[in-house]
Amino acid sequence: MNYILPFLSALAISAVLTGFLRQIGLKKGIVSRPRARDIHKEAIPRIGGVAIASSFIFVTIIVFSFIYPNLHFTGLKIFGIDRHLSGILLGGLLISATMLYDDIVGLKSYKKLVIQIIISLVVIASGIGIDHLANPFGNALDLNSVYVPIFTLHGIVYHFSLWSDLLTLLWLVMMMNVINFVDGVDGLAGGLSSIAAFVIFLLSITLLVNQPATAMISIILCGSALGFLIWNFPPAKIFMGDSGSMFLGLMLGILPLLSGGKLATSFLVLGFPIVDGIFVALSRLLRGKNPITTPDKTHLHHRFLLAGFSPRQAVLSIYLIAALFGWVALRSTTYDKMIASIVLIISLLILILVLNLVSKYKKNTKL
Numbered sequence: 579m580n581y582i583l584p585f586l587s588a589l590a591i592s593a594v595l596t597g598f599l600r601q602i603g604l605k606k607g608i609v610s611r612p613r614a615r616d617i618h619k620e621a622i623p624r625i626g627g628v629a630i631a632s633s634f635i636f637v638t639i640i641v642f643s644f645i646y647p648n649l650h651f652t653g654l655k656i657f658g659i660d661r662h663l664s665g666i667l668l669g670g671l672l673i674s675a676t677m678l679y680d681d682i683v684g685l686k687s688y689k690k691l692v693i694q695i696i697i698s699l700v701v702i703a704s705g706i707g708i709d710h711l712a713n714p715f716g717n718a719l720d721l722n723s724v725y726v727p728i729f730t731l732h733g734i735v736y737h738f739s740l741w742s743d744l745l746t747l748l749w750l751v752m753m754m755n756v757i758n759f760v761d762g763v764d765g766l767a768g769g770l771s772s773i774a775a776f777v778i779f780l781l782s783i784t785l786l787v788n789q790p791a792t793a794m795i796s797i798i799l800c801g802s803a804l805g806f807l808i809w810n811f812p813p814a815k816i817f818m819g820d821s822g823s824m825f826l827g828l829m830l831g832i833l834p835l836l837s838g839g840k841l842a843t844s845f846l847v848l849g850f851p852i853v854d855g856i857f858v859a860l861s862r863l864l865r866g867k868n869p870i871t872t873p874d875k876t877h878l879h880h881r882f883l884l885a886g887f888s889p890r891q892a893v894l895s896i897y898l899i900a901a902l903f904g905w906v907a908l909r910s911t912t913y914d915k916m917i918a919s920i921v922l923i924i925s926l927l928i929l930i931l932v933l934n935l936v937s938k939y940k941k942n943t944k945l
Contacts, residue, residue, distance in 0.1 A: 592805025595629035627822020631674035665704020681819035753831030764814035775800035777904035
């Protein structure tokens with residue numbers, strides 16, 4: 579199976595569309611103006627995420643409909659479309675379109691959360707979910723112990739699985755917000771998403787997993803993110819906005835579920851932004867602030883900048899960390915991944931401590 583052509587097609591289409599959208603953003607005034615916590619000094623278009631989503635959806639439809647029509651995730655179909663693929667495309671289209679409205683007009687944070695929940699439920703309704711959790715000490719944990727049929731449509735029984743659906747909902751909403759959180763430094767969200775998608779691609783083509791449909795989706799997403807990254811790498815000429823970060827978060831939430839619930843793999847690749855996002859949210863809650871929308875400079879990428887790293891150095895450092903843990907994920911058993919996850923969390927705590935000490939030292943030396 580040829581994965582190179584879909585990858586290059588997605589990359590090229592994304593790159594061209596991003597340049598086009600940059601001109602539209604500048605012409606129509608759809609830009610992000612510098613705020614106190616921002617590092618850019620001039621107005622920059624913020625609708626680049628449309629290029630990522632559009633190239634991904636377009637190339638995916640062409641590949642699955644015309645180039646490899648027999649490529650599928652499941653034998654079940656909805657209106658002639660693979661059931662899982664319909665959830666991926668519809669969910670991606672909805673999150674990108676609604677968050678584009680947010681980028682242009684603006685939405686309240688609670689409305690965005692409601693939208694995230696609804697779109698996550700659309701994905702879950704397509705049959706995508708966490709059915710079990712790997713257990714390094716014994717048999718996998720079955721999450722379908724509470725199983726309630728709801729209705730039947732086109733021969734497909736739709737049901738509510740308490741633990742599976744709730745955990746899947748939390749996972750997808752968390753991933754959308756995690757990628758949105760890290761979209762605070764030029765090139766970070768796009769680069770991390772590219773690395774994560776490529777790692778899942780490599781995992782999907784291994785003999786142990788052998789899931790060509792998941793591999794195809796992953797490499798197309800990688801190409802779409804990289805095409806945008808050409809314009810977004812520091813210094814950025816365009817931002818992806820919520821239409822891009824939420825879309826990438828949703829896709830990166832879905833991919834490990836398609837590859838057999840490889841949540842540990844995704845956690846290792848995106849572990850630093852995930853754990854960082856949790857730490858930041860908890861610290862805001864302890865200060866009595868909104869854990870999602872409170873503006874501050876407590877994220878890991880902000881700590882790198884405060885410690886004296888340039889935006890490029892900060893981004894490349896986090897790329898390296900993600901790639902390293904991605905390599906560990908590819909070569910690890912379930913038990914090893916659990917150990918690596920613990921190491922990742924401890925490493926993040928140490929890194930935050932070191933960066934804080936460096937930034938305080940630099941601040942004191944300037945006094």
